[in-house]
Amino acid sequence: MEFGSDDEKAITKTIEHVFPSSTRYFCTKHLNDNVRHYLRNKIGIVKGEREVIMAKIFGTGGITNANITIDFDSRSEDLETIINEQHPTFAPYFISNLKPRLKKYVFEPSRNTIERVNWTNNNAESINNILKVSVDWKPKHTQDLINKPLSVTKLHFMDYRSAFIDSGNYQLTKEENIYKINDSVWRCKSEIHKTDIFCKVP
Numbered sequence: 001m002e003f004g005s006d007d008e009k010a011i012t013k014t015i016e017h018v019f020p021s022s023t024r025y026f027c028t029k030h031l032n033d034n035v036r037h038y039l040r041n042k043i044g045i046v047k048g049e050r051e052v053i054m055a056k057i058f059g060t061g062g063i064t065n066a067n068i069t070i071d072f073d074s075r076s077e078d079l080e081t082i083i084n085e086q087h088p089t090f091a092p093y094f095i096s097n098l099k100p101r102l103k104k105y106v107f108e109p110s111r112n113t114i115e116r117v118n119w120t121n122n123n124a125e126s127i128n129n130i131l132k133v134s135v136d137w138k139p140k141h142t143q144d145l146i147n148k149p150l151s152v153t154k155l156h157f158m159d160y161r162s163a164f165i166d167s168g169n170y171q172l173t174k175e176e177n178i179y180k181i182n183d184s185v186w187r188c189k190s191e192i193h194k195t196d197i198f199c200k201v202p
């Protein structure tokens with residue numbers, strides 16, 4: 001199982017307690033925002049020097065984009081040298097807090113994926129906004145809060161299924177074209193049969 005979240009302590013502890021063997025991702029955008037806030041507002045590093053540090057952590061050649069362990073360690077050591085010499089007040093935060101989390105929740109889980117990309121929870125934020133709009137941004141009873149995500153999810157799955165008839169917001173890949181169905185045939189099928197077809201697609 002894989003879980004992704006921002007750097008929220010309660011969520012992290014809960015998931016690791018309940019699903020100890022799962023893979024955990026941290027949103028690099030949230031980490032980026034947190035580090036930038038710390039550098040600017042906690043220890044007051046000026047913008048130019050702040051951007052140098054941010055680039056060495058999150059830039060193209062930065063720590064979070066290391067492909068192998070030796071690169072991660074080498075880039076981390078280079079930044080530690082700069083920090084210790086120029087910004088010693090940032091050193092404890094980076095060494096004890098940030099670096100271990102970057103390694104455990106960004107570098108290690110993503111290096112095993114086919115495409116080495118830094119994960120963000122933008123999709124989660126998008127659906128979060130959809131859910132808030134669906135309840136008109138107002139508190140609801142528990143039953144309503146259960147039914148709303150269910151109804152929103154059903155609409156999304158209906159949109160996914162429309163790809164079978166070459167309609168809607170999604171398209172089948174070249175390999176999946178074998179599942180394409182004529183519109184008139186699809187419309188004659190029962191809801192149960194449509195769901196069954198959808199669930200059988202690998």
